[in-house]
Amino acid sequence: MKGNSYFSRKLHSLLGIIPLGGFIVVHGLTNYQAFERGPEGFSNGVHFINSLPLIPLLEIFGIYLPLLFHGIYGLYVAYQSNTNTGRFKYGRNWAFTAQRVTGVITFVFVFWHVYQTRMQVYFGNITHEELGSTMNQIASSPTYFVLYVIGVLAAVFHFSNGLWAFLISWGITIGPKAQRISSYICMGVFVIVSALFILSLVAFRGDEFAEAASAALALTNIG
Amino acid sequence: MAETTVATKSVKFIITRQDTPDSKPYTEEFEIPYRANMNVISGLMEIQRNPKKSDGGSTAPVCWDSNCLEEVCGACSMVINGKPRQACSALVDKLEQPIRLEPMSTFPVVRDLVINRERMFGALKRVKAWIPIDGTYDLGPGPRMAETKRQWAYELSKCMTCGVCLEACPNVNDRNSFIGPAAISQVRLFNAHPTGDMNKEERLDALMTDGGIEGCGNSQNCVRACPKGIPLTTSIAAINKDTTKHLFKKWLGM
Ligand code: HEM
């Protein structure tokens, strides 16, 4: 990076939480509607998100650009690190390596996942209302299901451990005690957000999502 | 005769050697007579007196660096049984044998176990790790330092630029320009000093450039490796706070 890498690194760190971290939590909560309220809950969630104003701008500046910057710069940051967990077998050192490994997994997973879902809507192959049945097809395939679980766990670990690092990078948690307490909180975040995603993946396997698409199309009239 | 040789305790070393800065490293094994209270340096001295490998072949004496012999100068740092530490305070009785010695290869190797730690001193210059008081007339006494502050600042002043924290850090390598934990902690030390505080922005500015504090990825190996028990990760987080504040102040033109 030409110029001052202090600024690019600070921006990378900020984007990891705002908006990306915020997005992953909202995404988890929306999907969880599939588990809690079934196809209708999920399609209401999708409907709600699509009813936000200036959706194209939100998508571009709130997700795509931050994700591209954080993701590509993140790959560069990962490339700049060694792995020395063989010599220094400390939990935090494992987490340091895991942050980089999960970043790379997330990178691959996110592009694949966006291709399977959002891109298909752009291509006109499916509508927003059919996303539930698209997810049903994906989650019903054992291979895809396992790959999705791995992808989701990697992304959520990356976000939760990243939150812990973010609090240090911005000088919010300073002493060892503050950093220990925040690590417990971030572990809690990991468990809760992972549960949201995994439960929704399980819910998407239900038959009701296979049939829901046409019904949802008849009920709602958007998109 | 044969019986006494078998009965005598000995110490085994496996040492990574390198003849010139650019040549390939190789290992050699040594077996020397045991003496009570030996440390790694006295083992190396024995090899220097009688440079014979375990297989009986003779070789050039192993080169190393040392000075104070009491863990305050940092010169004798090397990787001992996988961990970077000082050879002078590494007691043979407390080490698993064979004792493996390697140079701290994060730094340029000069020869055998001798490394060049110049980048650490360069880092101290870069962050201006001193207090400028020179002038053409007597400036009089500076402000006093609170005793409570002096106590924790003293801990930071124990740094002997030994380089162990850089060797332990996964972000100090030749793909990364990270300055390393030691210099960041020194910025905290000099900024804590009431007179040093008058130039604190200069030191923060130096860390807010390429390879500065942003290079830290929070593996936290440094704080566990530091032989002086310096709270490096606390220093880094505290300087993260100061640089962040400084960044916003500069943006707002304050
Ligand atoms: C798209 C692929 C991604 C890659 C390759 C990637 C890579 C990285 C890397 C290497 C770091 C470590 C930086 C360091 O500790 O010095 C990091 C930090 C972080 N990432 Fe990502 N990341 C990706 C996606 C995401 C996503 C989707 C989120 C949000 C859910 C996220 C949130 C974070 C956070 C919060 C941090 C901590 C920032 C800090 O250290 O202050 N990342 N990322």
Ligand code: SF4
């Ligand atoms: S901070 Fe500790 S490990 Fe690092 S150079 Fe100073 S004394 Fe050595």
Ligand code: FES
């Ligand atoms: S010789 Fe000075 S620290 Fe070992």
